[in-house]
Amino acid sequence: MEVAERLRLGTAPGQGLPPAFEELFRKEYARVVAIAHRVVADADEAEDVAQDVFVSFYRKHPAEAHYAAPWLYAAAAHTALNVLRSRERRGKRDAAEAMRRDGQVPDPAQAAETAETRSEVRAALGRLPDRSAALLALRYSGLSYEEIAAALGLRQSSIGTLLRRAEDAFRKEVTK
Amino acid sequence: MSDIEEMLSVSEPKIDTERALARLRARVDAERIAPVSRGASAPRRVAVNIWVRGLAAAATVALVATLLTVSGLAETILTIFEPKQLVAVPITSTDLNSAASFGAYGTLTWTEQPKPYDVPDIRTAARESGMTVLTPSNLPQGVGAPRYGVMPKTTATFTFSAAKTTQAAAAQKRTPPPMPANIDGSKLFITGGPAVVAFYTDTTATTGATGASGATSTSGASPFSGMPKLIVAQGKPPVVQSDGVTVDQLQSYLLAQPGISPQLAAQIRAIKDPSSTLPVPIPVDMATSKKVTVQGVEGIFVGDSTGLGSAVIWQKDGIVYGVAGTLTEQQVLAVANSLH
Numbered sequence: 001m002e003v004a005e006r007l008r009l010g011t012a013p014g015q016g017l018p019p020a021f022e023e024l025f026r027k028e029y030a031r032v033v034a035i036a037h038r039v040v041a042d043a044d045e046a047e048d049v050a051q052d053v054f055v056s057f058y059r060k061h062p063a064e065a066h067y068a069a070p071w072l073y074a075a076a077a078h079t080a081l082n083v084l085r086s087r088e089r090r091g092k093r094d095a096a097e098a099m100r101r102d103g104q105v106p107d108p109a110q111a112a113e114t115a116e117t118r119s120e121v122r123a124a125l126g127r128l129p130d131r132s133a134a135l136l137a138l139r140y141s142g143l144s145y146e147e148i149a150a151a152l153g154l155r156q157s158s159i160g161t162l163l164r165r166a167e168d169a170f171r172k173e174v175t176k
Numbered sequence: 177m178s179d180i181e182e183m184l185s186v187s188e189p190k191i192d193t194e195r196a197l198a199r200l201r202a203r204v205d206a207e208r209i210a211p212v213s214r215g216a217s218a219p220r221r222v223a224v225n226i227w228v229r230g231l232a233a234a235a236t237v238a239l240v241a242t243l244l245t246v247s248g249l250a251e252t253i254l255t256i257f258e259p260k261q262l263v264a265v266p267i268t269s270t271d272l273n274s275a276a277s278f279g280a281y282g283t284l285t286w287t288e289q290p291k292p293y294d295v296p297d298i299r300t301a302a303r304e305s306g307m308t309v310l311t312p313s314n315l316p317q318g319v320g321a322p323r324y325g326v327m328p329k330t331t332a333t334f335t336f337s338a339a340k341t342t343q344a345a346a347a348q349k350r351t352p353p354p355m356p357a358n359i360d361g362s363k364l365f366i367t368g369g370p371a372v373v374a375f376y377t378d379t380t381a382t383t384g385a386t387g388a389s390g391a392t393s394t395s396g397a398s399p400f401s402g403m404p405k406l407i408v409a410q411g412k413p414p415v416v417q418s419d420g421v422t423v424d425q426l427q428s429y430l431l432a433q434p435g436i437s438p439q440l441a442a443q444i445r446a447i448k449d450p451s452s453t454l455p456v457p458i459p460v461d462m463a464t465s466k467k468v469t470v471q472g473v474e475g476i477f478v479g480d481s482t483g484l485g486s487a488v489i490w491q492k493d494g495i496v497y498g499v500a501g502t503l504t505e506q507q508v509l510a511v512a513n514s515l516h
Contacts, residue, residue, distance in 0.1 A: 025196075033191055051196070055200065055204070074484075125184075130504070131378075170180060
């Protein structure tokens with residue numbers, strides 16, 4: 001599989017990744033993609049974000065680091081938010097197109113409508129302050145309060161309050 | 177399902193982890209991406225690398241950089257370094273770690289120690305620093321009230337010592353080039369500050385002071401835990417006077433030291449007007465930089481490579497300003513441009 005993949009991608013095998021890093025990748029990849037996917041609502045873009053996040057971690061941190069998982073989660077949320085915002089800057093059509101790719105709704109009319117709604121919701125998420133948007137992305141990707149606190153450098157006891165505020169702000173942005 | 181959950185719902189992505197891992201391996205190979213070296217710093221250290229080491233050590237590095245750019249005339253005390261402009265000098269962590277510390281080349285004696293202290297308000301900060309303290313009129317969401325600190329004017333004398341250099345090099349099992357006779361024993365007089373720094377709290381984080389619950393983020397899991405949301409700093413740039421060494425001698429001597437990479441040496445040699453340019457070190461593996469216009473002058477924007485933090489630094493009317501925080505580029509530039 002590995003050799004075949006390398007051949008397909010036209011790259012020569014190098015020294016390979018350290019086993020500890022590969023283990024971390026296998027353990028956390030799905031979750032990192034899930035967080036990014038929650039934000040960008042496009043599976044391909046979410047996987048691109050996850051690749052960037054792991055490369056960034058690989059450059060700067062040892063795979064055995066005890067903070068590896070929270071670091072990856074926070075970076076996934078923030079990197080995905082950056083992608084979302086730059087997409088919004090490029091224009092609504094681009095954003096709606098990404099949602100349509102991800103929609104998987106059989107009826108074209110319904111697909112367009114769903115994509116439009118999703119696009120507006122994501123635009124609202126992108127307008128929130130970074131921390132609020134990251135809180136929502138992490139929470140609705142299934143992270144516990146403890147994991148969110150560790151990822152965002154917050155007190156666990158304040159996550160509930162901050163989350164409610166972020167949700168209120170998000171609702172306001174969506175209905176704007 | 178809550179309304180928010182519904183709004184943020186996405187289709188279940190089909191994930192092939194092994195295929196994704198192969199893609200990453202290929203990218204690492206193709207782009208020759210090097211992993212972090214063994215014994216890499218802990219996350220809190222990373223934060224220190226990015227911000228505290230970036231800002232606090234800017235003084236030290238600027239000091240070393242000034243050494244690299246000094247010029248002077250024998251027998252006369254002359255102002256040899258008084259920056260009027262800034263230039264970004266990319267440095268690698270290898271440069272940072274392997275370059276000998278300032279102390280290896282001689283003795284630094286503080287005549288007025290850098291002793292920063294808190295002041296209750298902006299008026300006191302202005303009075304004690306003798307500067308007009310600028311404040312931002314544009315603050316992003318989540319930025320709270322400022323706390324002010326003042327660093328009074330600081331002066332120091334640095335005396336080069338060939339004996340100390342040899343000793344320090346021997347301890348590290350290195351062989352430095354011999355120190356030219358006229359550098360040995362010569363003195364540099366360094367003045368820095370005063371400076372005023374405003375730390376803005378993060379209102380989206382709990383500011384409880386006791387931390388007795390134990391459920392805090394003090395485990396250091398996040399590189400950004402405990403950081404102020406925004407820092408606004410202004411100060412008089414360092415000025416260096418010399419009792420006599422030539423720029424060529426000092427520059428060739430210092431740039432030939434072990435640990436100074438040829439790339440870094442070339443960057444410093446390329447500075448057109450070394451006596452009036454303050455090099456701003458940019459750790460290339462942790463941050464990116466570019467030129468921007470701030471307050472109508474040219475400044476340097478620095479973004480850390482995780483995209484979580486940004487900083488901008490510029491010099492105007494004889495004062496160096498810096499704005500940094502866990503904010504986006506647009507937010508940091510908006511704060512910087514709103515200073516008045």
